[in-house]
Amino acid sequence: MTYQTIEVERRDGVLILRQNRPDKLNCRNSQMYVEIMAALDLASHDDNVAVVVLTGTGKFFCAGMDFANDPEVAYTAQAWDDETTVRIKQALPKRQSDDVTTWLPVKFIETFIEFDKPLIGAVNGPAIGEGFSSLLHCDVIYCTEATYFWAPFARAGVAPEFCSTLLLEARLGKSLAAATLYLARRINAQEAQNVGFVVDILPSSEDFLTRVVALIQDGLALSGPPELRASTLTRFKQLVYPRQTKAALLAQCHAEFELIRDRAISGETNTVQSYYQSELPS
Numbered sequence: 001m002t003y004q005t006i007e008v009e010r011r012d013g014v015l016i017l018r019q020n021r022p023d024k025l026n027c028r029n030s031q032m033y034v035e036i037m038a039a040l041d042l043a044s045h046d047d048n049v050a051v052v053v054l055t056g057t058g059k060f061f062c063a064g065m066d067f068a069n070d071p072e073v074a075y076t077a078q079a080w081d082d083e084t085t086v087r088i089k090q091a092l093p094k095r096q097s098d099d100v101t102t103w104l105p106v107k108f109i110e111t112f113i114e115f116d117k118p119l120i121g122a123v124n125g126p127a128i129g130e131g132f133s134s135l136l137h138c139d140v141i142y143c144t145e146a147t148y149f150w151a152p153f154a155r156a157g158v159a160p161e162f163c164s165t166l167l168l169e170a171r172l173g174k175s176l177a178a179a180t181l182y183l184a185r186r187i188n189a190q191e192a193q194n195v196g197f198v199v200d201i202l203p204s205s206e207d208f209l210t211r212v213v214a215l216i217q218d219g220l221a222l223s224g225p226p227e228l229r230a231s232t233l234t235r236f237k238q239l240v241y242p243r244q245t246k247a248a249l250l251a252q253c254h255a256e257f258e259l260i261r262d263r264a265i266s267g268e269t270n271t272v273q274s275y276y277q278s279e280l281p282s
Contacts, residue, residue: 064129
């Protein structure tokens with residue numbers, strides 16, 4: 001498998017998915033969207049993969065969407081694209097400006113909602129914007145001492161996404177979720193652990209990911225013989241996220257992007273972004 005924006009590694013039942021644009025703080029562009037979708041598709045269909053670990057290369061986990069992005073890349077097969085990536089690109093619907101269900105970011109989020117195996121966040125540094133909100137779909141989260149979580153959606157002139165208008169309260173509690181959503185509250189690692197969003201805080205060191213994988217392997221050792229682990233945990237997750245729960249998340253995702261669309265059409269997005277460029281420091 002060859003990727004431009006991610007790296008994939010397998011370690012005894014664990015598939016490690018690294019966001020690999022450290023020079024861009026692992027901001028996600030269209031190619032990364034499709035490559036993550038392809039990697040999750042492969043993991044879903046691989047009986048030797050019990051869990052997926054999502055992490056980042058460098059000092060940041062992910063600083064959100066790359067606004068200097070060429071969306072057409074997602075619809076064009078590149079020389080380095082593997083078979084699954086090409087298939088994902090070919091299956092994407094043609095984007096209709098008035099139908100958010102055809103938008104690539106929505107398809108990307110739908111992949112997280114539909115993913116059927118445990119997804120574990122190994123947050124190696126700051127998680128900003130959708131870097132933070134995508135973690136709401138992780139079943140277990142580990143982070144470093146240097147990590148913080150921040151989602152200033154209003155400052156960016158957009159709207160909450162990744163079903164954060166539903167999931168923030170469930171994961172953080174009502175008060176902290178409201179401060180995050182309405183007041184752009186930045187959450188440090190200790191606060192995140194105090195409310196149960198993060199299970200463990202580990203030192204910010206080069207062996208962070210190795211330590212996370214070791215903790216996961218200890219848990220997998222109690223999940224039955226290796227040949228049964230993937231199917232066992234998949235069936236567990238089906239009970240945690242039954243079809244009606246996924247349907248509610250999909251509907252909320254679409255509603256959030258309808259607000260993003262409407263703000264862009266009305267000119268609010270440009271107004272907000274221009275205001276912060278001229279009036280306040282970045």
